[in-house]
Amino acid sequence: MEVKENIETDEQADVLGEDDKDSDRAKWYTQTILQTELADYSPVKGCMVIRPYGYALWDNIKNALDKMIKDTGHQNAYFPMLIPESFLTKEKEHVEGFAPECAVVTHGGGKKLDEPLIVRPTSETIINYMFAQWVQSWRDLPLLINQWANVVRWEMRTRLFLRTMEFLWQEGHTAHATSDEAEEEAKKMLEVYRTLSEEWLALPVLTGTKTDRERFAGAVRTYCIEALMRDGKALQAGTSHFLGQNFAKAFEIKFQSQEGQLEFAWQTSWGVSTRLVGAIVLGHGDEKGLILPPKIAPVQIVIVPIYKTDADKTTVLERSNAIASELKAAGIRVHLDDRDNHTPGFKFNHWEQKGVPVRLNIGPKDCEKNVVEIARRDTGTKTRDVSQSGLSEYLTNLLDEVQKAIFERALNFRKENTHTIDTYDQFKDVIENKHGFVEAYFAGSSEDEGKIKEETKATVRCIPFNQDHPEGKCFYTGKATKIKAVFARAY
């Protein structure tokens, strides 16, 4: 699952080369993550440490998605992380995709193992082995399973959150009685990912189908959500695969149909990972640092008390604590920064860099007047003299407003950076000089896609579901086609 995501980015890393690695945006990305303490480098090559601020962000994403996964009828389970090497070879395309990326356990308990164990790069093999034990009759279907887990893929070029040797993710695996039902499932889960991305991460995404070239090895069709980062590069944020009967045949998942026939099950798999944290950083951040959508921000409101004298300190901190308690009781994730070794100015910058959506400033005068000052991270707007009465309702509404504004900002950015072109020259010009998504009639082959990538570093991100337009002419082959594809350089 999502093998394409990683293989692709790995290839991409080759293409991007060292220049890109040291680009301003790349430096900004790494520095922002380290300074805001989302993550840290670890002494283990290719692995990172997810620090509390980053983990809290991931946890909020995880909790939102977990609820959606359960609301659509799936159940969580847990399968062994170490997989016998022989399992990997059962699906041909699968092993070709993953064997080069595997971490291999050869010794255990002080002895050499008879058969090496693979640290799961994904769990199709072990999960489908179990599915074959559990599925006998149509009554056992659909089987709708999800797993939250860590996986390991041996990556040569890594980047914090976007591409690490070990990462955290969820992987859904399902089995169905009919092809239609499995197709519907794959699309339903892509829609869940779209909802997560747009409504929680505030990142608008294109939904569509991958081309054969970009399809998950072993799948019949791969669906994806594609987001646009603020440097004009695309980022694959999640994939959902209709697997047909490929894995069911490899692992002998057979069931007796309602008509008494023995049939192979139809399957899907789908996953998103801690890569989404990287998507939020790159998709919303500005020169000041992170901009976090309120619905997933670990801290939604930070209170910065401002005082000079000890008497003022007592007054202001007392009021700040009271406000913090009130907001907490209203279900708002609030933090009172009462550190006495930093100036308010330092704190303003600190929390702006950390992307906290809304800041409350409160000083002695504010206490007297029973007001606060409110500063928005996304727009930088400050509102003075907001009444302390009814503050939690005011802020709940404001957080909603900020959530929408961040999404709109990203949507406008995507609109402004989605280009339509008619010729390959235009294509090259846009990719090189304007960046962003390129939407164009395309009827090329996998080989053509390869050539385009070689020449421009751009790939087909997806064939969008929405194809509501007349026939046109392919920008590359000149053939007539009804299909428009979306291209971009990608992470």
Next chain:
Amino acid sequence: MEVKENIETDEQADVLGEDDKDSDRAKWYTQTILQTELADYSPVKGCMVIRPYGYALWDNIKNALDKMIKDTGHQNAYFPMLIPESFLTKEKEHVEGFAPECAVVTHGGGKKLDEPLIVRPTSETIINYMFAQWVQSWRDLPLLINQWANVVRWEMRTRLFLRTMEFLWQEGHTAHATSDEAEEEAKKMLEVYRTLSEEWLALPVLTGTKTDRERFAGAVRTYCIEALMRDGKALQAGTSHFLGQNFAKAFEIKFQSQEGQLEFAWQTSWGVSTRLVGAIVLGHGDEKGLILPPKIAPVQIVIVPIYKTDADKTTVLERSNAIASELKAAGIRVHLDDRDNHTPGFKFNHWEQKGVPVRLNIGPKDCEKNVVEIARRDTGTKTRDVSQSGLSEYLTNLLDEVQKAIFERALNFRKENTHTIDTYDQFKDVIENKHGFVEAYFAGSSEDEGKIKEETKATVRCIPFNQDHPEGKCFYTGKATKIKAVFARAY
């Protein structure tokens, strides 16, 4: 962390031998777990699959504990699973304890690694390496970190949930400025474990200190919670270690104190694992199967509709659905078993085995009279003609009552099976014939403990915190002592 737990049970398994493995209780344990679908065997030696019913149970435990961990000021983070081999050797006792249990990755990305990587058996090494980067000043302390993760320990003799090669757990790691503060932390987290065990799992536990013999290698003191299973064997359910400065010195965790001195930090670590699911099975179950405490039961109420004619079916299912919706809205985890290929009798047994605390039976007559029948799993009591009006309040109260009753039942069982003895002959008689906890004055050495274990298969479970009694005579050495220890055979 918790190495003792595993080393001990591993030794224990040796001692218990094959007889015990095939004992009725052992068979009951395995069969109950497989039949209720808490877990399944996997094709990977020593590893199990946690099935949805078991995972939901673990998730409820995890959520309750996670909240308590956060409420006590800790933050979650995530550290690499693969640890350079050289890290393990930095704390001497630590490497001696873990090296024989390690799974070793020697190859990655198709190549032999320069330095092998260990799959974490616990994370002191990697986490304390990072702590050393993060801690410079007293202002950086206390550092209160928790990780939810999978770990791997190469076990020769495994048993579902109680001892598996891979298991899920949380591991807390903290660093403090003073010894007192770290001691307080270790005890505070043990108290959190006691609360989790008694108030959520409904399992009364002894709290106390391990003897030197049973102490975590590398710790200054190990605290533990010890539960009594219904076959009279003890089960270590969680441990919390005061590590002193042992790991801080090994990993150079130094900070500048408020007085400007450079000092080593004081530390703790503490953990509980999926072993707790085994504790629930063995601590509450009876010949009919599981008995799950309502607060963590995946399904708290099951509704079984009873009908013969199609007309009755429509009426009964309609009413059942309405009740299910009402209960769900009241925050109750309810399941309506509307399968049409099983009799009500089959369903009664099915859900009793799965340990669902309360069952609602509803037939056509009940619909007419606007009532239901209620059956309790813990007592087997049935109450007819319970009004459908105000049902959610009635059941919320009943679930509380059941939670308390299950705890009281376990507490009474422990009282009845806690024996006091004065002589070694009495000790041997009780251990062999009565089982349970043995409480006795004890002043023996580690060597004495070893001899007692060899002769009776019993170990010191803990020196309880509560030592409110006069001086007495050690049952083994005859020496005068104020210390009473608690012995038992253990899982």
